[in-house]
Amino acid sequence: MKFIPALLALTVSTSAFADDASRIAVMSAFEPEWIVLQEKLSDRQEVELNGTKFLTGKIEGKDVVLFLSGVSMVNAAMTTQMAIDKFNINAIVFSGIAGGVDPSLNIGDVIVPEQWGQYLEAVYARETDGKFSTPSFMPTTLPNYGMIFPREVSVARDGGQMEKKFWFKVDGKLLETATKVAAEVKLKDCVAENKCLSKAPAIHVGGNGVTGTAFVDNADFREYSFDTFKATVLDMESAAVAHVADTNGVPFIAFRSLSDLAGGGDGENEMGTFMGLASANSAAVVSAFIKALPEK
Template sequence: MIRPALALMLSAAPLAAQTADDTPRIAVMSAFQPEWISLQADLEGAETQTINGTEFITGTLSGQEVVLFLSGVSMVNAAMTTQMALERFDIEAIVFSGIAGGIDPALNIGDVVVADQWGQWLETVMARQVGDGFELPGFLASPFPNEGMIFTRETTVASDRGEPETRFWFPADPALLEVAARVAEATDLADCNADNDCLTEPPQIRVGGNGVSGSSFMDNAGLRDWLSTTFEAQVVDMESAAVAQVAWANQVPFIAFRSLSDLAGGGEGENEMGVFMSLASENSAALVKAFLAEMP
């Protein structure tokens, strides 16, 4: 039997956590501290609140009412914080700023990709070996060619659209992509970081194409090639597809800006992220600020 005092505590705690901020805002998310710090530097009227251990900072950025927060690294953290923000704030759109690994061989470190759609490449079956190959159980299927024992599967998502829907790709918002394309034409990106480590090629902005995400840091040339050919992916990261799925399920416009800090195992020598993460973060944040200024 629950005592009356305890019952009162249990009922009151959720109400306090669900007190809503009814100002329409754009959620600006980052995965890492560098983008987070860069975005905060230009935030006006900043006010911070902590919800379930996550800091949310409201204010005005590039003329827009926003709420800034870190997604946390990897898929579950990103999905959790996105849904928490949607339940606590009046979110009109979700804008993600972050770094990524380059998959398309035509891209270079420092380039920024704003993908049309995102999918979870690591939503998989690890199939059993049969002879010289690998086979799925008869009750499972994959729409994509496998890579050894790895068979990527689609995800079934429930939402207010109707019956649960099985799909792989979750789209960025077409209207937001149009704004990004205009901003890309007018924005120049930095090609050297604070330590004067410079890129060999001037960074470019590519709006369009595919992005994939999974809870695994990608630093393998063979898997990189498979992601390129199988999903026609431009970039790989550890959060965007999760955020895109939550945004789709809640019918909230979404877009992600991902600046390449490394080549996901495609470069020579050690992974390049340790050198170029700061440059990629600054470029992604700068592009997001220009994008916010151009939004209606």
């Protein structure tokens, strides 16, 4: 791995900070993903806002701000909104790892869903005589998993109106660019210890991704997620970022490389072995994607 020199961070209050350059926000959930992306960053400068480090510079000649969302939905929503408030963000790109849900997909694959849903926005239902049922004033339309009944979220709109919504679509133009670069990137299939994947990884654009506050390592719930949401991938941040991007009118897209099968594989969860490989694959596709974006 390339050595990245440490820089002194400029720590300022959020009220005192201003950055006028139009930038692409490039996010990752946690450090292994972030380190890979930093290798591609030039003209690096660092500022710390409310404890979060934001790295500005260029990736493939485009102005970016690179930062960690933190793991899970509240952290992801909070840091996304902070970035939108303090930087001039023209697009949000999430790069990270996730669990594979679609049984036709494999570890190392990079998935670029066309929409994201929050599957744990839910009613935990009462059980009566061996059956689960939701309160009459909280109707649901999606199939339940035991006591868990997924529901739509409420999204604030102009005029104080609230919109009920389950799926948050990624930006159509960004998805078109992702489709164009999908055939151009060669993905890694071996980790440093020479442990290689049994099938060469591929890039898949389209389909559904789902996000919740749980790390899923359960074959039965994985099957439920695929059957109910037609999900390709399951993570802990992307739908929250999509929600914030939607509310603020900022184009969004997420690239997720499969580090594990969310409980669908044999033996222990595969993330410990393939996290680095998956992070590198996602970062490689994101770098090619940023390069292919038109100049603003």
